[in-house]
Amino acid sequence: MAHSVQQLPYDLTALEPHISRETLEFHHGKHYAGYVAKLNAAIEGKDEDKLSLLDLVKKGPSTAYFNNAAQTWNHEFYFNAFSAKGAREPSGDLAKAISAKFGDFAKFREAFNAQATGLFGSGWTWLVLDGKGELAIVNTGNAGNPVNDGMTPLMTCDVWEHAYYIDYRNLRPDYLKGFWEVLDWNVVGQHYAAAK
Ligand SMILES: [Fe+2]
Structure with missing residues (x-):
């Protein structure tokens, strides 16, 4: 059974100007x-x-x-975690868990940004539930996925240059600013609820 290319759940212009x-x-x-x-x-x-x-x-x-x-x-x-009009902050149990683990949502984003900008070369930065069921921010290199380390992905940011070079050239920190503007925390919350 061949895998098919999934259509985007939004128009190609829906995430502009953050993702063109x-x-x-x-x-x-x-x-x-x-x-x-x-x-x-x-x-x-x-x-x-x-x-x-x-x-x-x-x-x-x-x-x-x-x-x-x-x-x-x-x-x-x-x-699938982006939308033109979605929740730009976590809510409910996920918001409480993020505050408990990272201090507050702003501190969480700082920690995530630091992890994403610190990843050398190509890869992915993830919010996961680790093997103990605790929230964690982890990087994987190249195609890596945290499921292979016993973790459950809740959210990810693609930090391969192909994700941002057209819009932001080499400026990964600027791409991250745009990423937070289009990430839909309703979707992340659904992954969290399913994982729990
Ligand atoms: Fe990519």
């Missing part, structure tokens, strides 16, 4: 779609063809298809 149409045309239409195509080519006709995308990722980085499976999963998780 041109960025989405390349990031979703070329980079992400390319990972899906390469994943399908790698597993076509094999036993892995029957596994879900997440189960393919959970097989781990030693498999030949891991990079394309994880990049497909990571990008779908990333793109």
Whole structure:
């Protein structure tokens, strides 16, 4: 069963000016779609063809298809967490948990930004529930996904340069400012509720 390219749940211009149409045309239409195509080519006709995308990722980085499976999963998780008009702050149990762990929402964002700007090269910065069920901010390099370290992803920021070079050139901190303007905490809250 081939994996299909998921449509974005918003128009290509919906996240402007923070994430432009041109960025989405390349990031979703070329980079992400390319990972899906390469994943399908790698597993076509094999036993892995029957596994879900997440189960393919959970097989781990030693498999030949891991990079394309994880990049497909990571990008779908990333793109689906944005909206033009969503909650720009966490609420309910997630807001309480963030305040308990990081002090308050502003301090959480500072810590997340520091982690994301500190990631050398390409990768992803995540808010996760760790193996003990505690909130944590972690980085993964390249295609890495925290599920392979026993953690549950709640939210992610793609810090590959292809995510921001068109709009922000090399300025990852400026991209992060825009990221917070389009991230929908309703979606993150749903992941948190499901994980708990
Ligand atoms: Fe990306």
